[in-house]
Amino acid sequence: MIVYTWWRSLAAFRVRIVLNLKGVSAEERQVDLRKGEQHDPAFRAINPQAAIPALILDDGRILVQSMAIMEYFEEVYPAPPLLPADATERARVRALAQMAVADGHPLVTPRVREYLERELGHDEVQYMAWSRHFTGAALAAMEGHLRRDAQTGTFCHGDQPTLADVCLASQVVGFSYFGGTADAFPVVHRIYSACMQIDAFQHAHPLAQPDVPKP
Numbered sequence: 646m647i648v649y650t651w652w653r654s655l656a657a658f659r660v661r662i663v664l665n666l667k668g669v670s671a672e673e674r675q676v677d678l679r680k681g682e683q684h685d686p687a688f689r690a691i692n693p694q695a696a697i698p699a700l701i702l703d704d705g706r707i708l709v710q711s712m713a714i715m716e717y718f719e720e721v722y723p724a725p726p727l728l729p730a731d732a733t734e735r736a737r738v739r740a741l742a743q744m745a746v747a748d749g750h751p752l753v754t755p756r757v758r759e760y761l762e763r764e765l766g767h768d769e770v771q772y773m774a775w776s777r778h779f780t781g782a783a784l785a786a787m788e789g790h791l792r793r794d795a796q797t798g799t800f801c802h803g804d805q806p807t808l809a810d811v812c813l814a815s816q817v818v819g820f821s822y823f824g825g826t827a828d829a830f831p832v833v834h835r836i837y838s839a840c841m842q843i844d845a846f847q848h849a850h851p852l853a854q855p856d857v858p859k860p
């Protein structure tokens with residue numbers, strides 16, 4: 646199995662966490678988004694969307710989109726479960742996950758940055774403000790639900806990590822990229838701290854990756 650990843654990618658971070666939680670190993674291939682390697686024809690043949698993560702299974706089939714990949718691992722490697730058994734509870738976990746994956750993260754990807762800068766003339770300061778705003782808005786939404794709901798425990802849903810925690814962790818790290826700190830969101834912050842006690846999360850963290858630029 647081959648996973649296309651890059652140290653700073655939030656979507657790849659999510660997939661790394663799930664691989665670690667499930668105890669599944671995959672060969673990692675780096676796609677440097679800063680260098681635009683996602684646009685290389687060889688990579689576009691793997692993912693025509695020009696985005697990571699992408700996963701090549703041992704039989705050659707290709708999976709893309711972090712949620713689809715994570716749910717694939719959940720189905721194929723059920724232990725430990727990252728989704729609740731009950732359908733209504735699963736919907737809650739998926740909803741929390743999507744606040745990060747579907748609503749927050751897509752607005753701060755390199756392709757959005759390129760458009761803002763090239764087409765709309767935004768500068769670095771404006772881009773950072775945009776990204777902080779939308780990343781924070783997703784965290785604020787998660788905070789509201791986590792604070793209100795009785796199912797919130799040590800983690801987003803009870804006392805074991807689920808896909809909601811994986812996505813929360815990626816969103817918190819994304820917020821830090823843009824100068825935000827999760828202590829503005831106390832429940833999110835508490836849950837993020839609990840996640841980061843777990844090796845699977847720690848080892849997947851962007852700053853723990855071998856391709857992180859040396860200072």
Ligand SMILES: N[C@@H](CCC(=O)N[C@@H](CS)C(=O)NCC(=O)O)C(=O)O
Pocket residue numbers: 653654655656657678683695696697698709710711712746751754755756757
């Ligand atoms: N919704 C997708 C997002 C994938 C995505 O946009 N990945 C970013 C890195 S975190 C990327 O490769 N972006 C390339 C670009 O924007 O040019 C997922 O969750 O997998």
